[in-house]
Amino acid sequence: MEIQSLSFLPVSGNQNYVYNYADVNVVVKTDHRVSVSDSYWMLLYSDKLQLMAKTRTKDHDHTKTSTTSSTNFIKRSGSQLVATLHSDLVWCPGNYFLIVRSSTGEKRRFDIELDEQCNMTVTGANGIATCGMEDVLSETEILNLTLSNKCLASLPGLVPLRQWLVKRRQESRLNAMRDKECKEKPLKFNDNLLLETHCDSSSIPLIGTMLTTFARLNVRLMKADCSTFCDRTASNPFENLNDLLEGRNMDAYETWPEGSNDTIYLFYNLWALNNSDGKLVLAKIRQYWPREKTAAIFCGTPQEIDTLLNDNPSLKAFFPEQNRIATEVATAEELIQLFFYRACYFGYLKFTPETVDMLCRSIARAHRDGLLDHWGDKEIRQFVNDNLLEKYRTHAVRAVQEGYSVTHTLEVKPEDLDVQALLPTTTSTSALFDELNGLIGLDEVKQHVITMANSVRFNNQRRCMGLPVEDGVVYHSVFTGNPGTGKTTVAKLMGRLFHSMGLLSKGDVIAVERSKMVGEYIGQTEQIMKQILNEARGNVLFVDEAYTLYKADSEKDVGRIAIECLLTVLSSEHPDMVVIFAGYEQKMDALFTMNDGLRGRFPYHLHFADYNADQLMQIALRLLNEGQYILTPDAEALLRQTIGGIVANNRMGTQFSNARWINQLVSNGILPAMADRLMTAVHVLDKSSYQTIQAIDVMRGCSKFCTGTVLPSRNVIGFRA
Numbered sequence: 001m002e003i004q005s006l007s008f009l010p011v012s013g014n015q016n017y018v019y020n021y022a023d024v025n026v027v028v029k030t031d032h033r034v035s036v037s038d039s040y041w042m043l044l045y046s047d048k049l050q051l052m053a054k055t056r057t058k059d060h061d062h063t064k065t066s067t068t069s070s071t072n073f074i075k076r077s078g079s080q081l082v083a084t085l086h087s088d089l090v091w092c093p094g095n096y097f098l099i100v101r102s103s104t105g106e107k108r109r110f111d112i113e114l115d116e117q118c119n120m121t122v123t124g125a126n127g128i129a130t131c132g133m134e135d136v137l138s139e140t141e142i143l144n145l146t147l148s149n150k151c152l153a154s155l156p157g158l159v160p161l162r163q164w165l166v167k168r169r170q171e172s173r174l175n176a177m178r179d180k181e182c183k184e185k186p187l188k189f190n191d192n193l194l195l196e197t198h199c200d201s202s203s204i205p206l207i208g209t210m211l212t213t214f215a216r217l218n219v220r221l222m223k224a225d226c227s228t229f230c231d232r233t234a235s236n237p238f239e240n241l242n243d244l245l246e247g248r249n250m251d252a253y254e255t256w257p258e259g260s261n262d263t264i265y266l267f268y269n270l271w272a273l274n275n276s277d278g279k280l281v282l283a284k285i286r287q288y289w290p291r292e293k294t295a296a297i298f299c300g301t302p303q304e305i306d307t308l309l310n311d312n313p314s315l316k317a318f319f320p321e322q323n324r325i326a327t328e329v330a331t332a333e334e335l336i337q338l339f340f341y342r343a344c345y346f347g348y349l350k351f352t353p354e355t356v357d358m359l360c361r362s363i364a365r366a367h368r369d370g371l372l373d374h375w376g377d378k379e380i381r382q383f384v385n386d387n388l389l390e391k392y393r394t395h396a397v398r399a400v401q402e403g404y405s406v407t408h409t410l411e412v413k414p415e416d417l418d419v420q421a422l423l424p425t426t427t428s429t430s431a432l433f434d435e436l437n438g439l440i441g442l443d444e445v446k447q448h449v450i451t452m453a454n455s456v457r458f459n460n461q462r463r464c465m466g467l468p469v470e471d472g473v474v475y476h477s478v479f480t481g482n483p484g485t486g487k488t489t490v491a492k493l494m495g496r497l498f499h500s501m502g503l504l505s506k507g508d509v510i511a512v513e514r515s516k517m518v519g520e521y522i523g524q525t526e527q528i529m530k531q532i533l534n535e536a537r538g539n540v541l542f543v544d545e546a547y548t549l550y551k552a553d554s555e556k557d558v559g560r561i562a563i564e565c566l567l568t569v570l571s572s573e574h575p576d577m578v579v580i581f582a583g584y585e586q587k588m589d590a591l592f593t594m595n596d597g598l599r600g601r602f603p604y605h606l607h608f609a610d611y612n613a614d615q616l617m618q619i620a621l622r623l624l625n626e627g628q629y630i631l632t633p634d635a636e637a638l639l640r641q642t643i644g645g646i647v648a649n650n651r652m653g654t655q656f657s658n659a660r661w662i663n664q665l666v667s668n669g670i671l672p673a674m675a676d677r678l679m680t681a682v683h684v685l686d687k688s689s690y691q692t693i694q695a696i697d698v699m700r701g702c703s704k705f706c707t708g709t710v711l712p713s714r715n716v717i718g719f720r721a
Contacts, residue, residue, distance in 0.1 A: 001029070001108045001125070006025070006027075006120045008024055008091075009024070009084070015353075018091060018116055018118045019092055019359075020356045020360075021087060021091070022087065023087070026081075028082075030081065030106075032079060033079050034076040034080070038057075040057045041055070041074075043137070045137065047094065048162075048331070050337065051141065053088075054141055055074055055085055055086075057076070072086055090340055095113055096111075098112060108125055108126070109125070111123045111125075136170050136173055155207065155334075156375075156376055158207070160326060160327060160328060192296050194325070196326040204266065207266075207299065220262070222244060224267045225268060226278075226281065229281045230272075230278075230281060232277075241281060242284075245284065245287075264297060265294070267296060268299045269300070270300035282312055301505065303572065307568075307572060330375060331367075335375060335380065339359070339383075342377075346384070349389070349392060349412055350412065354414050355412050355417070391417065429501060432493060435493060439490075441612075441615045444609075449490060449606075452477075455473070456475075457501055474573075474575065475603070475604060476570060476579045476580070476604070477494075477578070478582075479582040480584065480585035480605070481585065481607055482610055482657070482658060483657040484661060484663075485609065485658050487608055488511065491509050491582075494578065495508055495509050498540075505576055506538035507540070508538075509540045510536040512541070517559075518549075518561070528562075533565065537577060541569075544583070545583045546582060546591065550563060570598075579602075616647065617643050619663075620665070621636075623663065623666050628691055630691050638699060639670075669702060670693060670698055670701035674694070674697040677694070677696065678690065
């Protein structure tokens with residue numbers, strides 16, 4: 001058996017676009033004349049085990065439920081099989097393989113390479129072993145136990161899971177052969193699974209459907225949202241959990257085939273189990289598994305799973321190492337499939353071939369530049385809904401207003417789109433580096449942050465190349481310095497940097513201080529800290545004036561409890577959180593002197609020095625430029641002299657608030673003085689009047705705002721003091 005021809009049908013006139021929906025013509029020559037009584041199947045997969053297209057001879061399966069049109073069946077012609085394979089997925093340059101099998105036992109795999117010029121090259125033809133990967137893949141499709149329908153094929157990062165499912169299916173096939181040929185009892189397999197995934201919770205039940213449909217034929221799947229298992233406000237806090245485990249919660253059933261006896265519980269939102277209530281929940285769950293015909297799948301981020309196992313070591317015995325599956329970073333091809341699935345099947349959009357090609361190339365380019373490394377279903381949905389759909393609706397309405405027919409607006413065209421707007425809303429790592437370097441001053445701090453970021457990028461690259469990466473690398477930090485030196489600003493940049501590189505799943509900053517962390521009665525601090533840590537998951541937790549949490553002269557101070565709660569995160573190898581302690585340098589040193597065990601949890605110590613006069617002047621000018629204000633030469637000279645005098649004569653340690661002081665000087669001093677002058681003017685004012693700051697505005701603003709400050713003595717042209 002060999003492929004005589006394999007090519008795309010043109011998708012737009014006589015032009016092909018390699019990134020597009022397209023039909024593929026296939027001609028396969030067999031070693032014998034094809035009998036009309038033989039049934040044949042053709043299945044075309046990507047190397048990610050995504051089913052691109054399939055077809056069969058018309059005489060197979062005459063059920064009325066078939067969705068294959070009569071024109072897409074395999075045709076027999078002497079010793080040839082001729083077919084047109086239609087794909088519901090977008091073709092991308094890369095590697096594919098075609099499986100051809102017959103009802104008489106013929107099975108062949110053909111390896112195919114698709115290049116950027118739309119050329120399909122067959123690079124090999126191999127036989128298929130019984131129970132081999134290609135055998136069970138094609139068998140499951142023939143039996144309609146699909147692994148790769150359009151929705152499941154679009155979920156990114158699931159190649160390791162697909163490979164595990166193929167292995168599991170091979171084991172089930174082995175048991176069937178043992179029973180049929182040898183009447184032997186089936187081998188037992190451990191179906192408990194730890195699934196590391198970065199999918200949002202709405203996609204997890206769909207993954208469960210794929211698991212149960214493909215791996216087992218007669219099983220019921222029960223969705224189990226761990227965040228609903230304990231409600232302390234209810235008379236029976238564990239009512240939802242009991243209903244689930246005892247079969248009373250019908251909403252939890254994803255599938256329940258008739259006559260099924262086996263049950264798989266799919267647990268997600270595992271973060272809800274990382275507390276004292278979670279231990280009670282796990283104790284109840286353990287009563288139902290492991291037992292015969294019952295299995296459990298725990299689905300969550302690596303951090304959630306690590307925390308769960310570390311807090312409950314007895315669980316490790318029920319999950320063999322090979323049953324821990326880690327999803328991968330989405331490839332550009334997977335994001336393309338997911339993008340068009342969301343846009344076409346949920347957004348009801350149609351695209352011209354030119355638009356599909358343009359969109360795909362934009363996504364591939366953004367992925368290559370590192371802008372989409374950690375995108376998934378949630379980000380794609382948000383992008384399609386908030387960006388693409390909104391822009392398309394605007395253009396479609398405008399076209400109708402201009403007299404075009406509705407038919408003209410049915411397809412999204414290249415001119416309807418702003419290619420730059422198709423780039424992700426998240427900022428690239430390089431752009432964040434530029435933003436960091438654009439901060440005034442803070443040279444040593446910038447270098448520390450860049451070193452931390454480079455460490456993350458370095459480990460990511462080693463991981464992608466299959467090289468070992470040191471576990472347990474954390475980036476918790478101590479920021480010391482006076483107020484207004486940029487600590488919060490740098491923390492926000494760190495969060496966005498670490499999110500862009502995948503270290504943090506969200507990247508926001510959750511700022512807290514002692515009054516928000518400790519309670520007034522016994523047990524309240526633990527509850528408050530539980531809420532704070534849940535909110536900070538995936539983010540930077542910024543603890544301002546952290547030294548106030550530890551009082552050496554009071555062993556009963558509740559601040560110690562807050563620190564103990566933080567130690568759970570600080571000691572975790574994969575916390576999905578970066579904790580930053582901030583405060584005055586001497587007081588932070590005293591904190592770590594009183595608690596030596598705490599110091600080792602923070603490998604990075606960054607000191608934020610006070611700004612000098614020139615730097616404070618740069619900050620003032622930047623603030624004014626952003627507001628489109630213009631200083632006259634005299635006003636600028638007076639402001640510079642005033643700042644220099646205050647820095648030289650009036651800075652008193654921690655009482656000086658640096659950039660915060662400059663912000664207040666401009667916003668609460670100079671600009672109100674300018675407003676007083678203009679609003680009492682008797683002559684007509686033009687636009688430039690509302691932009692130009694005079695020297696008198698600086699003088700009066702500083703004299704009112706800087707109480708007790710000795711301003712520089714000088715004669716100012718244009719007014720008399």
